[in-house]
Amino acid sequence: MKKTLSLLLSMVIISCLHIQAQNTVEVYYVADEMPEFPGKEEAFKKYIAENVQYPEEARKKNIQGKVFVRFIVNENGLVENAEAVVKVDELLDKEAIRIISNSPAWKPAKIKGKPVKVWYTAPIYFMLENENSSKANSKDSVYYVVDIMPEYPGGELEFKKFIAMNVCYPPEARAKGATGRIYVKFIVDENGKVTNEEILRGADELLNKEALKVISLLPDWTPGKHNGKPVKVWKTMPINFQLQ
Secondary structure, rough: OHHHHHHHHHHHHHHHHHHHHHHHEEEEEEOOOOOOOOOOHHHHHHHHHHOOOOOOHHHOOOOEEEEEEEEOOOOOOEEEEEEEEEEOOOHHHHHHHHHHOOOOOOOOOEEOOEEEEEEEEEEEEEEEOOHHHHHOOOOEEEEOOOEEEEOOOOOHHHHHHHHHHHOOOOOOOOHOOEEEEEEEEEEEOOOOOEEEEEEOOOOOOOHHHHHHHHHHHHOOEEOOEEEEEEEEEEEEEEEEEEEO
């Protein structure tokens, strides 16, 4: 009887471990082919603009800002685990998560030709029209969203390669096991040059400094355009520091 119970218990444990192993699927930050919204970036911006619902209470309180939503695009292109990583206000955060969670299926990421799960981060802008909107064509204006967004030479994958090749993990940070995901905000000006780098959401001070250094080394971009003219545009990019 004891042998039978022991055997049954062993089978249950093995079965549970097998199920757990099946459910443990790695989620990547970088892939050979990153996830792609159907129709690419311009279509994604259009989807957001057409489906976002500015919370009335937030509108009355004049609450504005940019919410960064992190989410997984799984092997089937479906969006999972959406969460606000850079928050503004609870009302706007919830709406940003809702709009991302309802996103149509993406083209999934691939590594060595196989679809994989990948973390992705997207900014959702909440801006109210005001009397200063007429000044948007001012030479000194810096936009968040324009008709044609700035583009790194070679696209997003080349940008990630540049970061990987030029980032140097600070030895002191490595020694104390400091890790983190840092969001760096910067301007791509009318000539495509990167300026005004700043930490939007940081981690360890040593990692913050290295992230700023790498962004400052970026080559010229294709500048953003609005109404057919090159303009200054704010961009935000995440830089991951992970120890093997």
